[in-house]
Amino acid sequence: MRITPVFMSLALSLALSACGSEAPDPVPAETVDVPxxxxxxxxxxxxxxxxxxxxxxxxxxxxxxxISSDEPRTITGVAVMGAGRTEMHESAMVDGVMSMKKVETVALEPGEPHAFKTGGHHVMLFDMDATIAPGGTTDLTITFDNGDKASIAAKVVGAGGMDMGDHDMAGMEH
Structure with missing residues (x-):
């Protein structure tokens, strides 16, 4: 079988869909102020x-x-029930190429909301449990450098469309 450039582009798009495709706007799940x-x-x-x-x-x-905090905090981990392993990542445009790298911590500034979103900080979920399905919820827990934790029920959504928007994935590094 001869592998064509079109087939390779499609395969690359599918492989990177969780990392770099345009995510729909976050679906309001549950709002939790942890007092x-x-x-x-x-x-x-x-x-x-x-x-x-x-x-x-x-x-x-x-x-x-x-996420936001009234005081300076550092996120050191994010756990998601049903994911065997999680990693915090940051996407950034470097020399005209969108790249993604693993980060160990994310600093929060007091009173400044910080979005974990496509194209910035986000959490990669590996070894997903087959029981996690769109339409349900699963627990998401943030761990801070002092050991404090904050949790929320996260809405589970499907992968969505394969629209890559204005992103040129040809030079994507990971």
Missing amino acids: VAADGPKGVSLTDAQVRMPAVGGRPGSAYFM
Whole structure:
């Protein structure tokens, strides 16, 4: 079988769909202001959490959310129930090429909402459990450098369209 450039482009698009395709606007799931230590640290707001399933089974999914804090905080991890492993990533345009890299921490500035979204910080979800399905919810938990945690029920959504928008994926690095 001869592999054509069109076939290779389609395969690359499918493989990178969880990483770089245009995600729909975050679907409001559950808004949680965490005012007491029992559910998380006081002054942390975690909203609009969404888990996006991969377009192709066995590929990574992704998670997006909004978070803010009344004081400086550093996120050191994000856990999603049903994901065997998670990694925080950051996408950025470097020399005209969109690239994505793993990050160990994300700093929050007081009073400044921080969006985990396509094209910026986001969470990659590996080894997704087959029981996680669009239309449901799953727990998303943020861990801070001091050990505090904040959780929210994240809405699970499908992969969505394959529209790559204005993104030229030809030079995508990962």
